[in-house]
Amino acid sequence: MNRLRSILGSGAVLPILLLSAWAGAVHAGLLDVRLWSSPELVLASAWAALRDGSLAAALAASLKRDLLGFAIGAGLGLPLGLLLARVRLADRLLSPTLNATRQIALFAWVPFLSLWLGNGEQGRIAFIALAAFFPVLLNSHVGAAQVEKRYLEVARVLCLKPHRVILKVILPSALPSILTGLRLGLIYAWLGTIGAEYMFATTQGIGSMMMDARELFRMDLVILGMIVIGGVGFLLNALLSRVGHLPLWRGVEESL
Amino acid sequence: MTDLSHWAHLHKPAGLRAGRPRWPKFPPLPLRKLPALIGLVVPSLLLASWYGVTAAHWVPAQILPAPVAVLEAFRTLLQDGELQRNLAISLSRVGYGFGAGTLAGLLLGAGMGFSDAFDRFVRPTFLIVSQIPILAWLPFLMLLLGIGEALKIVLVAKAVFTPVTLGTFAGVRGVPTRYLELARVLQFSRARTLYRVVLPAALPQLFSGFRYGLTHAWLSLVAVELLASYEGIGYLMVYSRQLFQLDVMVAVMLVIGFAGLVLDRLLALGENSLCRRFGGAA
Numbered sequence: 001m002n003r004l005r006s007i008l009g010s011g012a013v014l015p016i017l018l019l020s021a022w023a024g025a026v027h028a029g030l031l032d033v034r035l036w037s038s039p040e041l042v043l044a045s046a047w048a049a050l051r052d053g054s055l056a057a058a059l060a061a062s063l064k065r066d067l068l069g070f071a072i073g074a075g076l077g078l079p080l081g082l083l084l085a086r087v088r089l090a091d092r093l094l095s096p097t098l099n100a101t102r103q104i105a106l107f108a109w110v111p112f113l114s115l116w117l118g119n120g121e122q123g124r125i126a127f128i129a130l131a132a133f134f135p136v137l138l139n140s141h142v143g144a145a146q147v148e149k150r151y152l153e154v155a156r157v158l159c160l161k162p163h164r165v166i167l168k169v170i171l172p173s174a175l176p177s178i179l180t181g182l183r184l185g186l187i188y189a190w191l192g193t194i195g196a197e198y199m200f201a202t203t204q205g206i207g208s209m210m211m212d213a214r215e216l217f218r219m220d221l222v223i224l225g226m227i228v229i230g231g232v233g234f235l236l237n238a239l240l241s242r243v244g245h246l247p248l249w250r251g252v253e254e255s256l
Numbered sequence: 257m258t259d260l261s262h263w264a265h266l267h268k269p270a271g272l273r274a275g276r277p278r279w280p281k282f283p284p285l286p287l288r289k290l291p292a293l294i295g296l297v298v299p300s301l302l303l304a305s306w307y308g309v310t311a312a313h314w315v316p317a318q319i320l321p322a323p324v325a326v327l328e329a330f331r332t333l334l335q336d337g338e339l340q341r342n343l344a345i346s347l348s349r350v351g352y353g354f355g356a357g358t359l360a361g362l363l364l365g366a367g368m369g370f371s372d373a374f375d376r377f378v379r380p381t382f383l384i385v386s387q388i389p390i391l392a393w394l395p396f397l398m399l400l401l402g403i404g405e406a407l408k409i410v411l412v413a414k415a416v417f418t419p420v421t422l423g424t425f426a427g428v429r430g431v432p433t434r435y436l437e438l439a440r441v442l443q444f445s446r447a448r449t450l451y452r453v454v455l456p457a458a459l460p461q462l463f464s465g466f467r468y469g470l471t472h473a474w475l476s477l478v479a480v481e482l483l484a485s486y487e488g489i490g491y492l493m494v495y496s497r498q499l500f501q502l503d504v505m506v507a508v509m510l511v512i513g514f515a516g517l518v519l520d521r522l523l524a525l526g527e528n529s530l531c532r533r534f535g536g537a538a
Contacts, residue, residue: 010376225392233388
């Protein structure tokens with residue numbers, strides 16, 4: 001935290017510079033305010049959207065969708081990852097198929113899902129669940145596969161029942177990796193939420209709000225949407241990091 | 257430098273077949289010697305039931321086209337050149353975007369890696385901006401750039417830029433100090449140190465960045481082509497969906513998966529040959 005504060009001292013210079021350059025260029029007429037908006041405009045529409053409750057409503061709709069999809073995706077991915085890591089037959093049977101499926105770029109599923117599950121909420125939730133599924137699956141698989149052999153030997157010596165082995169040995173040692181997977185899953189689910197709101201039928205939500213704003217040429221609302229989406233992603237990530245005492249900033253694979 | 261710790265798990269055996277200690281109470285031997293062919297059981301079952309369900313007309317072809325129809329659609333796409341044309345467009349977009357994003361990411365990552373002062377001023381901003389997921393940039397860029405080629409290339413470049421920057425930064429910062437000290441003792445020139453010491457030591461991290469960059473590039477390109485494009489492989493998919501040519505849609509979906517896989521393999525090949533050239537510095 002101390003280091004964070006000392007970084008922020010010099011780190012604040014560039015954002016302030018950029019913001020004032022933006023505001024200055026708009027005021028001097030170098031940038032067209034209709035296209036580039038301006039910091040005050042963004043603030044003003046943020047205030048307006050907060051007061052009439054439209055931002056809160058959009059955010060609540062998106063978050064609900066996000067968390068529901070994440071819960072389904074992670075709820076399937078986590079146990080399946082453990083199963084694949086600990087039961088060789090399941091691994092041999094399913095891993096090649098899952099690996100092949102994973103190759104299909106996430107958004108290529110949208111037309112298919114919209115066809116099968118409809119263009120509405122079901123399709124969106126399924127898409128978000130799919131976005132969260134693979135990171136959770138992969139990381140819980142890696143974690144559970146790396147449980148130290150001697151722990152399992154102790155468990156065998158103690159004649160623990162299988163469910164006790166899972167609860168007392170495998171889950172605790174796989175936990176760091178599982179948490180990484182959950183964090184990644186949450187990030188992908190959030191990305192999937194935005195994508196789902198763009199690509200499925202329009203609905204309430206922060207992504208839909210941005211697309212509507214784009215059609216109305218409301219750059220201020222688009223920028224507000226970007227800030228809110230970034231902020232929510234950061235907070236979700238921070239929340240889960242706090243749970244697992246994991247580093248706050250995203251790593252490379254989370255940089256979507 | 258908290259973000260460096262994320263790199264630790266990148267080098268664990270990722271993927272679905274890491275070495276595993278054995279399940280304590282699992283029945284012994286017979287199952288452990290299963291041939292790898294068993295991986296084909298599930299796909300064959302899926303294919304068979306796909307075939308069966310469509311052949312028996314349990315599901316209308318507007319919901320699930322028959323495998324034969326997909327194969328036929330694929331052949332038609334190949335014959336009239338639609339597939340090659342659109343794939344070439346998509347790949348060139350990925351190529352330009354990946355090139356631009358990589359170049360920018362290498363520069364910024366190296367700048368932050370080599371200079372502490374630059375790092376202090378720039379990295380917080382970079383990290384804040386990188387909190388915004390790539391798709392949130394889309395409406396913004398659509399307003400600024402319209403929906404032409406520039407949109408696709410800039411979006412792909414942005415998707416590549418973040419992981420490459422992080423990878424380059426981690427790579428440069430991860431060069432062991434004793435290597436650099438040795439280079440100084442041997443009075444290596446700056447260029448020689450960069451080429452002979454820093455580059456080989458940073459290569460694995462660099463390539464992690466490139467690989468994530470490429471994955472993100474392909475993902476973002478498909479997204480932007482689904483939303484705002486009149487050509488390209490993603491557009492081919494939406495177009496066929498709109499015309500309810502589901503056989504075409506499924507064929508294109510498989511091509512997208514396959515192309516992503518090939519891109520990733522190509523980069524892995526490049527990584528291997530480079531690592532070999534630099535004497536297995538990893």
